Amino acid sequence: MTGTPVIEVRGVTKAYGEHEVLRGIDLRLFEHQAVALIGASGSGKSTLLRCIDLLEEIDDGDIFLDGEVVTDPSVEPVAVRRRLAMVFQAYNLFPNLSVLDNVALGPTHVHGTRRADAREEARVLLDRFGLAGRERDHPDRLSGGQQQRVAIARAIATKPRALLLDEVTSALDPELVGEVLAIIRDLKQDGMTMLIATHEMAFAREVADEVCFLHEGAILERGDPEQVFSAPAAPETRRFLRRLVAP
Amino acid sequence: MVTPGEDRKAVRAEAKRRSARRSATIATVSTIVVIGGLLAFMVTRPGWSNVHQLFFNWDEFKKAFPQVLKAFVIDMKLFVIVEICVLAFGLIVALTRTSVHPVLAPGRLLALLYVDLLRGIPTILVVYLIGFGVPALAIAGVPTDPLVLGGIALGLSYGAYVSEVYRSGLQTVHPSQRMAALSVGLTHLQSLRFVVLPQAIRNVRAPLLNDFISLQKDVALVAILGPQEAYRIAQIIQGEDFNYTPLLAAALLYFAVTFPLARILDRMNRRDPAQMALAVR
Numbered sequence: 120m121t122g123t124p125v126i127e128v129r130g131v132t133k134a135y136g137e138h139e140v141l142r143g144i145d146l147r148l149f150e151h152q153a154v155a156l157i158g159a160s161g162s163g164k165s166t167l168l169r170c171i172d173l174l175e176e177i178d179d180g181d182i183f184l185d186g187e188v189v190t191d192p193s194v195e196p197v198a199v200r201r202r203l204a205m206v207f208q209a210y211n212l213f214p215n216l217s218v219l220d221n222v223a224l225g226p227t228h229v230h231g232t233r234r235a236d237a238r239e240e241a242r243v244l245l246d247r248f249g250l251a252g253r254e255r256d257h258p259d260r261l262s263g264g265q266q267q268r269v270a271i272a273r274a275i276a277t278k279p280r281a282l283l284l285d286e287v288t289s290a291l292d293p294e295l296v297g298e299v300l301a302i303i304r305d306l307k308q309d310g311m312t313m314l315i316a317t318h319e320m321a322f323a324r325e326v327a328d329e330v331c332f333l334h335e336g337a338i339l340e341r342g343d344p345e346q347v348f349s350a351p352a353a354p355e356t357r358r359f360l361r362r363l364v365a366p
Numbered sequence: 367m368v369t370p371g372e373d374r375k376a377v378r379a380e381a382k383r384r385s386a387r388r389s390a391t392i393a394t395v396s397t398i399v400v401i402g403g404l405l406a407f408m409v410t411r412p413g414w415s416n417v418h419q420l421f422f423n424w425d426e427f428k429k430a431f432p433q434v435l436k437a438f439v440i441d442m443k444l445f446v447i448v449e450i451c452v453l454a455f456g457l458i459v460a461l462t463r464t465s466v467h468p469v470l471a472p473g474r475l476l477a478l479l480y481v482d483l484l485r486g487i488p489t490i491l492v493v494y495l496i497g498f499g500v501p502a503l504a505i506a507g508v509p510t511d512p513l514v515l516g517g518i519a520l521g522l523s524y525g526a527y528v529s530e531v532y533r534s535g536l537q538t539v540h541p542s543q544r545m546a547a548l549s550v551g552l553t554h555l556q557s558l559r560f561v562v563l564p565q566a567i568r569n570v571r572a573p574l575l576n577d578f579i580s581l582q583k584d585v586a587l588v589a590i591l592g593p594q595e596a597y598r599i600a601q602i603i604q605g606e607d608f609n610y611t612p613l614l615a616a617a618l619l620y621f622a623v624t625f626p627l628a629r630i631l632d633r634m635n636r637r638d639p640a641q642m643a644l645a646v647r
Contacts, residue, residue: 123455168544172549174545174548174549197548197552197553200548200549200550200551201551203549204549204550205546207545207546207549210544211542211546212546212547213543213547213565214565215561215565215568216563224550224560225550225552228552228556229550229551230561263597273550274549274550277550277551287585323632
């Protein structure tokens with residue numbers, strides 16, 4: 120991969136009090152690339168994604184978006200967040216708004232898109248994700264899989280430079296996982312740049328261009344999915360993958 | 367031939383009907399006994415004829431009611447204006463208290479002092495102190511109309527309570543909602559306006575309405591400053607005629623407004639009692 124990475128993380132550290140969550144993370148995500156973050160719960164995957172979206176402040180290191188440093192205190196975080204989008208494990212849809220308004224809220228108030236246009240675009244997105252007819256429902260009327268599809272629509276409605284996915288299928292019933300993964304697969308085919316924290320190893324192997332294994336706040340191993348999954352080098356990676364296969 | 371399944375279904379349905387009928391009968395009988403008993407107890411006391419004459423005097427009621435009703439319009443106007451101000455002011459105080467912006471640090475301190483102080487003083491004292499204290503200061507441009515001052519006092523007192531209701535509402539909204547709003551690219555103010563506040567207010571509709579009902583009655587407190595609202599007029603007529611019935615007329619008017627509000631509140635809070643009770647014997 121050449122050119123300027125869309126997202127670059129350099130030597131990022133983050134601690135909650137005494138507890139070091141991220142210990143010197145380096146990562147580069149290029150245009151149209153999908154990088155999967157794997158690792159046990161508490162290894163720092165979610166924290167890393169939140170730090171990149173400036174939803175948490177880092178202690179040290181730098182994060183760049185399209186070559187510009189974004190973790191400098193002089194940078195306006197709202198402007199950075201508008202160029203990225205995040206999908207959360209627990210969907211985090213806005214229960215006070217209809218499905219349509221959940222998706223249209225960002226474009227209307229962030230990009231100043233006319234309300235009618237934003238709603239029309241939202242309708243198209245929802246239709247594409249198989250949610251036509253549910254626009255006027257409130258999120259609590261939808262299944263987990265449907266809610267997460269709305270959340271993905273909400274995230275890409277603002278046309279982000281990169282999509283940050285934080286274990287988006289972990290809260291779903293097993294039979295609903297497929298419909299969400301299908302959408303992400305679809306987005307990847309469209310060339311969406313994605314950083315995917317996931318527990319779905321088969322999916323990571325299939326979709327990701329690169330897999331990073333996080334262990335206790337550091338990337339212990341990274342590389343081509345085939346290589347990481349079939350011939351992991353680090354003993355921690357081997358142990359982690361073995362536990363997943365044979366619990 | 368009846369299959370065993372259908373048979374037992376019918377038996378169960380009949381048992382359920384019988385049990386419902388029995389519950390309704392018990393409820394009716396016990397209501398009549400309790401309320402009738404209380405009434406009977408009252409009218410058989412030796413002082414009843416006296417009380418009847420002094421509190422439940424129909425002629426006095428007919429005479430006083432129109433005047434009290436006319437004065438009650440003042441109460442209603444005051445109530446509506448003060449309530450609107452309280453809803454706005456309480457929200458500003460709550461938002462100031464929960465903000466983290468350094469510019470608002472003095473505001474946070476002031477808001478905290480205000481809430482602690484006003485919640486610690488009886489409303490009647492606040493009305494008294496502001497109603498008589500502010501005019502005594504003789505500040506140019508500050509209103510001296512007792513009705514306005516009474517309204518301000520009520521607003522300050524209720525603003526403190528209502529701000530706490532809002533604050534608890536803001537705390538019911540999970541931080542992940544704000545995080546999602548920010549991640550969409552909204553500013554802090556936009557997240558508050560479009561995501562956090564609508565949920566917070568929705569979650570405290572009932573306690574807000576509760577304070578609403580409370581204020582509706584407490585507007586009578588401005589009477590101590592002199593304005594001739596319903597309670598004050600009733601008191602004046604009582605003094606003239608040596609009969610308490612006008613006060614009962616005033617009570618009836620306050621009640622007539624509060625009662626429907628209380629019913630609405632009840633409806634808001636209602637859970638199906640059949641759902642709350644375990645649906646087994």
